[in-house]
Amino acid sequence: xKPSTTIQAVLILVxxxxxxxxxxxxxxxxxxxxxxxxxxLYVTMNQLQNQxxxxxxxxxxxxxxxxxxxxxxxxxxAETLIEANVEYHGQPxxxxxxxxxxxxxxxxxxAVDDGDWELANQRYQVLIQxxxxxxxxxxxxxxxxxxxDMENPFNQDFSVRE
Ligand code: HEC
Numbered sequence: 001x002k003p004s005t006t007i008q009a010v011l012i013l014v015x016x017x018x019x020x021x022x023x024x025x026x027x028x029x030x031x032x033x034x035x036x037x038x039x040x041l042y043v044t045m046n047q048l049q050n051q052x053x054x055x056x057x058x059x060x061x062x063x064x065x066x067x068x069x070x071x072x073x074x075x076x077x078a079e080t081l082i083e084a085n086v087e088y089h090g091q092p093x094x095x096x097x098x099x100x101x102x103x104x105x106x107x108x109x110x111a112v113d114d115g116d117w118e119l120a121n122q123r124y125q126v127l128i129q130x131x132x133x134x135x136x137x138x139x140x141x142x143x144x145x146x147x148x149d150m151e152n153p154f155n156q157d158f159s160v161r162e
Pocket of ligand 1: 041042045046048049050052088091092093094096097100101127128130131132134135138140143145
């Protein structure tokens, strides 16, 4: 082999190593971007609690405009989880949010649109039960949402579960 051929071969090898190192770097950057784009489940759940809490009082006051506002916010929170296809400790939270969150919110919306406040109140209860069913099925049975009352300022039951 002529010395120039050897130099060429070494150069090509070095370039190949550099190129594959770049690809590995791009891969890990893509993964990082994907993770950064994932909504924080804790923050989204906090929003859901806030929105469902205020929705209760808006329903109690039969304030159509405010009820519509919080229903819309709840739908947006649900869609955030669905679109990001959130997985949490192996649980398909995004997928579950379609049936256990968006669906009950939409059926509550239908009752409100029909001006049927009694049915809307019943569907609010169904929504809260659905929040809790998902907490049970995703391994968080201690997170219990309830209709707000005067016991504590949150719409949450903090008592120890049996
Ligand atoms: C698709 C399943 C699912 C549904 C539906 C769901 N949650 Fe959650 N929720 C979770 C999971 C999983 C966690 C634990 C997240 C964590 O560890 O940050 C959680 C945590 C929470 C927390 C604890 C965080 C905190 O700030 O105290 C609250 C409150 C909460 N959810 C409220 C709600 C409310 C209100 C609804 C219904 C309007 C709801 N969730 C519906 C799965 C769900």
